[in-house]
Amino acid sequence: MLVRRLTTLRQVRLSSSIANHEPAGPSVKTPLPGPNEQALRKRMDNHFQTISMNMFVDFEKSFGNYMVDIDGNAFLDVYQQISTLPLGYNHPELVEFARSDPMITSTVSRAALGAFPRSDFPDAIEKALVSIAPKGLKNCQTMLCGASANEHAIKQAFIWYQTQKRGGKAPDDEYLTSCMEQKLPGTPNLTVLGFQGGYHGRTMATLSVTRCKTYQKVDIPAFQWPIAKYPRYKYPLAENKAYNDAQDKECLEDVELKIKEQKEKGHDVAVVIAEPIQSEGGDKYCSPQFAQGLRDITQKNGIVFLVDEVQTGGGATGDFWCHTHWNLSTPPDIVTFSKRMLTGGYYYADHLRMTEGMRIFNTWVGDPAKLLLLTKVVEIIKRDHLLEKNREVGKHFQSELSKLAAHHPNLLSTPRGMNTFAAIDLPNTEMQGKFTKACHLNGLHVERCGAQSLRFRPSLVYEKKHADLTIELLDKTAKQFEK
Ligand SMILES: Cc1ncc(COP(=O)(O)O)c(C=O)c1O
Known part of the structure; x- marks a missing residue:
């Protein structure tokens, strides 16, 4: 049948x-x-x-x-x-492609990509991911799903933040001993600033920046990370410009306030995470001005700007990446993806490249079959316009x-x-x-x-x-x- x-x-x-x-x-x-x-x-x-x-x-x-x-x-x-x-x-065409030898072997004998990648993995990365990379972000990392993409992207940002603080040096003995007891300086008091109504997944760290539905969070312990206001516009946008501009201003001021409050407590905000459109939260949009404001604040404070494109990425907004519509003066530092991209993962800026191995790692680090399938998807999207x-x-x-x-x-x-x-x-x-x-x-x-x-x-x-x-x-x- x-x-x-x-x-x-x-x-x-x-x-x-x-x-x-x-x-x-x-x-x-x-x-x-x-x-x-x-x-x-x-x-x-x-x-x-x-x-x-x-x-x-x-x-x-x-x-x-x-x-x-x-x-x-x-x-x-x-x-x-x-x-x-x-x-x-x-x-x-995807059904036919699924019958090809690489698809069969990558499905039947799944590679543990971080340690034993297939020989066609570099080619697949170039075709499926690099060829459609957001402007300014040529580095990528595959992961399992949206939450795992965000989770690991946040960790990579933390590693960069701490490395900066150490003047570029690897962690010394004091760091390595204290981290095993979850104490300073090895386990730092870094935080991630997220937004009211945001959704970034349901693993333990991502749930701490997910503030969408009560049933997703109740009974689960959370990191005490700061929450800022995300714009709530009135529609039609053009008829409510003054109100909406005021929303942008109020929310950006709130972001600055929350960063300051964290600093006063000795808890640096290392990452700001935002969706271009709060999707699970009810399709709440933010303006290019608001996004540029976030970019400016993160740059001014040396904070990693992580744009979560798990739901918006992959083409439905008219571009592979929704944040492209913002026309930011400088690209975000990290863009995460999953869903329509078939594999979880993220793009990141050069300065976030790491010098020590095994720090961003797990058994599968994504799924090679899904990445191969994505090469075909991207080919079809481009060829068929x-x-x-x-x-x-x-x-x-x-x-x-x-x-x-x-x-x-x-x-x-x-x-x-x-x-x-x-x-x-x-x-x-x-x-x-x-x-x-x-x-x-x-x-x-x-x-x-x-x-x-x-x-x-x-x-x-x-x-x-x-x-x-x-x-x-x-x-x-x-x-x-x-x-
Ligand atoms: C914006 C956003 N981030 C992260 C996630 C989590 O992705 P996953 O369910 O694949 O873990 C979702 C899922 O809906 C999402 O919409």
């Missing part, structure tokens, strides 16, 4: 458009969850809890922009596995989203976005939940972010016809609530 399906997919290979081979449209024939879903969930829950689960997916039947569940329901999927499929489901196409579709989608909000002023508000990376708000959390479920029943798989937003994270094979269908399904759903 799988072989037959994949053979069909291979035949699609030379087709000009993925869309021509997708289902004709969404179709939801069962209640949600459907009968097969309920039975499988019950079975799995005996051993693997299903309380956080959304639905089981039939990955053999899902294709392009369409996700099919195990009851045969087909959804136009604008969420794409939590924004992780750069080219939709089962892109025929998918970023350019995404900008066209995005412009159209943004304008239609605004019209939709105007048609349903009591239900939908604050349409916003960058190309196809977009969001719209519902009146409150309860409506957010109800509206999302109703969209699913209408065949649109959209998901929530923040307290009242719906987010759109389609892949780069999302075309105008998909954008129009998304709007049509949202409109249909909105009308059901207005009856």
